[in-house]
Amino acid sequence: MSITIDNISKSYGGLSALKNISFDVKKGEIFGLIGPDGAGKTSLFRILTTLLLADEGKATVAGYDVVSDYKSIRNSVGYMPGRFSLYQDLTVEENLNFFATIFGTTLEENYDLIKDIYVQIEPFKSRRAGQLSGGMKQKLALSCALIHKPKVLFLDEPTTGVDPVSRKEFWEMLKRLQQKQMTILVSTPYMDEAALCDRIALIQDGRILEIDAPQAIVKHFPKRLYNVRADNMYGLIQSLRKYQHQYSIYPFGEFVHYTDQRAEFKKKELQLYLEGQGLNEISIEATAPTIEDTFMELAK
Amino acid sequence: MEDQSVIEVEGLTKSFGDFTAVNAISFGVKKGEIFGFLGANGAGKTTAIKMLIGISVPSAGKATVAGFDVSTQAESIKKNIGYMSQRFALYDDLTVKENITFFGGIYGLSRTRIKEKTAQLVEELNLHDVVNELVGALPLGWKQKISFSVALLHDPKIVFLDEPTGGVDPITRRQFWEMIYKTANNGTTLFVTTHYMDEAEYCDRVSIMVNGRIEALGTPKSLKAQFDTDSMNDVFLKLARG
Numbered sequence: 204m205s206i207t208i209d210n211i212s213k214s215y216g217g218l219s220a221l222k223n224i225s226f227d228v229k230k231g232e233i234f235g236l237i238g239p240d241g242a243g244k245t246s247l248f249r250i251l252t253t254l255l256l257a258d259e260g261k262a263t264v265a266g267y268d269v270v271s272d273y274k275s276i277r278n279s280v281g282y283m284p285g286r287f288s289l290y291q292d293l294t295v296e297e298n299l300n301f302f303a304t305i306f307g308t309t310l311e312e313n314y315d316l317i318k319d320i321y322v323q324i325e326p327f328k329s330r331r332a333g334q335l336s337g338g339m340k341q342k343l344a345l346s347c348a349l350i351h352k353p354k355v356l357f358l359d360e361p362t363t364g365v366d367p368v369s370r371k372e373f374w375e376m377l378k379r380l381q382q383k384q385m386t387i388l389v390s391t392p393y394m395d396e397a398a399l400c401d402r403i404a405l406i407q408d409g410r411i412l413e414i415d416a417p418q419a420i421v422k423h424f425p426k427r428l429y430n431v432r433a434d435n436m437y438g439l440i441q442s443l444r445k446y447q448h449q450y451s452i453y454p455f456g457e458f459v460h461y462t463d464q465r466a467e468f469k470k471k472e473l474q475l476y477l478e479g480q481g482l483n484e485i486s487i488e489a490t491a492p493t494i495e496d497t498f499m500e501l502a503k
Numbered sequence: 504m505e506d507q508s509v510i511e512v513e514g515l516t517k518s519f520g521d522f523t524a525v526n527a528i529s530f531g532v533k534k535g536e537i538f539g540f541l542g543a544n545g546a547g548k549t550t551a552i553k554m555l556i557g558i559s560v561p562s563a564g565k566a567t568v569a570g571f572d573v574s575t576q577a578e579s580i581k582k583n584i585g586y587m588s589q590r591f592a593l594y595d596d597l598t599v600k601e602n603i604t605f606f607g608g609i610y611g612l613s614r615t616r617i618k619e620k621t622a623q624l625v626e627e628l629n630l631h632d633v634v635n636e637l638v639g640a641l642p643l644g645w646k647q648k649i650s651f652s653v654a655l656l657h658d659p660k661i662v663f664l665d666e667p668t669g670g671v672d673p674i675t676r677r678q679f680w681e682m683i684y685k686t687a688n689n690g691t692t693l694f695v696t697t698h699y700m701d702e703a704e705y706c707d708r709v710s711i712m713v714n715g716r717i718e719a720l721g722t723p724k725s726l727k728a729q730f731d732t733d734s735m736n737d738v739f740l741k742l743a744r745g
Binding site for chain 2: 242454
């Protein structure tokens with residue numbers, strides 16, 4: 204196991220940030236922590252990277268205990284915090300050389316590992332980090348986190364604030380790092396990125412709701428799900444909420460995701476009800492639940 | 504929805520030296536519409552919005568917002584629009600009530616009107632228990648709902664929302680979209696900028712900017728059909744990667 208987490212809890216004053224968290228991450232796995240802001244993702248990252256002490260529980264990273272072997276962990280992990288934490292007034296190249304020197308290595312020694320990423324920012328190597336675009340900063344931060352060839356990589360919301368093109372490229376890079384046997388723990392508030400992980404943990408309010416492969420998580424959704432649409436979205440939501448057989452109603456892009464209380468859903472009946480509410484262009488189709496649907500059902 | 508335009512843009516252009524950040528864009532937004540304005544980092548979104556809200560003068564072209572010309576009537580535009588972003592929302596070290604009073608004052612509401620609005624918001628958002636709490640102590644979801652309501656205090660015709668639901672949990676996020684639908688249903692126009700394609704799926708129509716131009720404009724459904732895919736993310740990737 205690359206990471207083991209056993210009953211970790213952490214409170215700040217009276218506020219409980221993590222409650223009895225336990226899971227393991229295998230070597231070479233991309234493991235996703237999926238949850239909103241304030242779920243406890245960053246607290247867990249800080250505990251695993253030895254920057255914060257847990258109140259209770261044990262954890263190991265790359266075989267080392269997070270409390271007693273903290274120095275060994277710091278040499279074996281790469282950490283990309285959620286907030287851009289490189290030196291804004293140093294250039295791209297200076298930042299890389301700085302972090303390489305700290306870890307007693309050089310850019311050349313591990314160039315192979317960061318080459319794919321670094322070539323994309325190399326044209327800007329004499330630009331100050333503070334002057335880079337969001338996508339560029341992210342690539343530089345990843346290069347710096349990789350410079351000492353870590354065994355385990357911690358990425359805290361690496362794609363927040365980054366556009367879809369850069370996000371896609373970033374995930375392609377992670378897949379390439381995985382092929383080099385690196386273990387990656389990555390957090391994101393975006394459910395669509397969850398599908399790109401080998402396994403995910405859904406986390407909210409310091410609790411783990413479910414851990415499984417992304418394709419398996421959606422099987423935990425207990426109901427038949429329907430896409431409902433009509434010409435007036437607000438009217439549709441209001442009408443569905445008043446419908447006596449409704450179990451859950453969530454706007455979902457151009458549709459409302461609807462589940463029914465009854466074992467036997469009567470589509471025609473709902474259609475007639477909505478028509479009676481003055482709605483037009485009604486459609487009701489069965490659809491497959493997404494990770495987000497599952498998350499909402501579990502968080503209820 | 505009425506077919507009345509509240510934003511009309513024709514050939515709007517902004518150049519910085521020999522770099523054209525916004526290149527002759529044209530579009531219209533209707534009353535009560537939820538309009539998504541999308542683009543990659545650096546595509547020109549921010550520059551375009553700065554012109555629409557009257558804080559940057561166009562190099563060429565024309566635009567009217569809430570009936571006012573962006574080049575000559577910028578001050579009138581500012582009085583008729585609301586703005587909410589995740590980065591700048593409310594003052595953390597003021598209470599909920601103090602924030603409402605402060606922003607009400609900024610928008611020129613009378614004391615009586617501020618009192619009425621405060622009472623109305625407390626009722627609608629069920630803020631009874633937190634109205635005297637510091638905003639900094641509230642969960643993100645609450646802050647977003649309150650800051651959206653604050654952006655509506657002066658009954659603007661158009662509200663600009665900048666990545667309004669990033670980072671919040673999925674349930675709160677949907678409550679927030681319900682507020683947006685309700686606001687649109689009352690005839691206010693919502694202009695949503697985001698580069699999260701799942702937010703785009705909620706809009707009535709979306710435009711996608713690539714290198715200073717609007718390369719696609721339509722309902723999410725029609726754009727997905729046009730690009731032969733089932734997600735806005737793929738539409739975006741196909742456009743941006745050429």
